[in-house]
Amino acid sequence: MLTVADLYASYGAIRAVRDISLEVNEGELVALLGVNGAGKSTTLKAISGVLRPIQGSVRFLGEEIGNRKPEAIVKRGISLVPEGREIFGGLTVEENLRLGAFSSFDRGRYKADLEEMFALFPILKERFHQAGGLLSGGEQQMLAIARALMSHPKLLMLDEPSLGLSPAMTDQIFELIVALKERGTTILLVEQNAERALEIVDRAYLLATGSLEFAGTPEEMKRKVDLTSVYLGGDEDEPCEVHL
């Protein structure tokens, strides 16, 4: 479904990722792991068109999308839940969801889609007319995911959805990811919490300082990669959450 080949991306002169190749097949739940600054978000930004790749290709459903604009890519069925949630704080929950449906708006389907989101996230119904900025972190994360789902994505990309959430809320988000996968959504998940992620994904990629370190099933990764050593090379300020 998604094939990234030899992808290079940079911020001006700062080379952020190099020679990334990865694949996500239909119906799969795939994790992209790595320490802070490894290039996970950069990879997702390049796929979603926010950052134009300087080299390499991104193919989605057989079409090259590496040089497309973000608004064109979401129309083709890739939706990104950005790092830090990026809720529109001054807009109501309703307006946030309405924009989520922008790329594929269908009046007849819209009401039913909202009802579906309320079923997945009952809190959004309660907060429907409140400003997004007034929601708690966990509620904002739910809103961000619901907003992305409103476009009926064929591929959902989640960038650290558990970041900054309480353990209980983190559990809820992980349960939700599993539920979405079971509904048939294809998901590319970026997580700091590698241990948790490896419990639920089909396959995983490991990024280190901008390039691909390992790819395989969770079992292979746990067996062959000494995650602690990889993680120790990372940012010292952020305590590592992985103890394998």
Next chain:
Amino acid sequence: MIDLEFAINTISLGSLYALLALGLVFVYGILKLVNFAYGEYIMIAGYAMYVLGGFGYIPWYVTMIAAVLFAALVSYTTELVAFRPVRTKSMTAMLVTSFAVSIFLQNLVLIPVSPRARAVKFPAIFSHTLTVAGATVPVRNVLIIGTTVLLLAGLTLLMKKTVLGIAMRAAADKFTTTRLMGVPANLVISATFIISGFLAGVVSVFWVSRSASVDPLTGSMPLLIAFIATVLGGMHSLQGAVIGGFVYGLLFNVLSITLPVSMISYRDAIMFVIVILFLLFRPEGIWRKGYTEERVG
């Protein structure tokens, strides 16, 4: 009934300044660009009225509507031709472009028309006065208030109830994320330039009617007023711009009647002192709430 007169005239002046400031902030909100060419859209609309009025047989209201639409068109064209190509470059490139557009538009009328002021015809009703509850006020001032009320109501509906409006509010807050929703960047930016130009056109009708003349530098004073009003009210929200416009109008009129005659020429200087105090002590303006500083990239 000097008080009612004062009130109506102040609300009228504030309304005009509110529309002025709003037009500037619409573009600032999305692009974080103070568009120095904004005054020129006002000037151009003035020339449109001068040219159309010169034919003699076009009804005045048709002339005015055409001038307003022309200002919107010119604003949109500057976006397409000048701003769009440099949008992803540095902020400095954008600012320089807006200066260049401003000078270009001034020369566009300066060379073929004349650097000298041209008389613009207005219907007699614009200079009549009206007596409301004992207060004598110019009809024009009542028209300004009415127009502003209608426009503010219309814009509020647009921003709150239409998807385009919601997308524009979202884009002023988080531009990249708005694009991730599938909202085309060009759509939002073009819409803001069209609205900005439209407001400039409406302001132009009333601004030019005061002196009934237009010259290539007609736009510079309104640009300055719009800028000061947004500093007072706050650059970061449409509400702030409207509040800033009204506060500016009030300050201006209060200074006008309280300053002794010998001091009246210092009125503008006093306004600048107030602006500098605001920049020093309340740089975010009266209305603090609003969007962030993310730039379009």
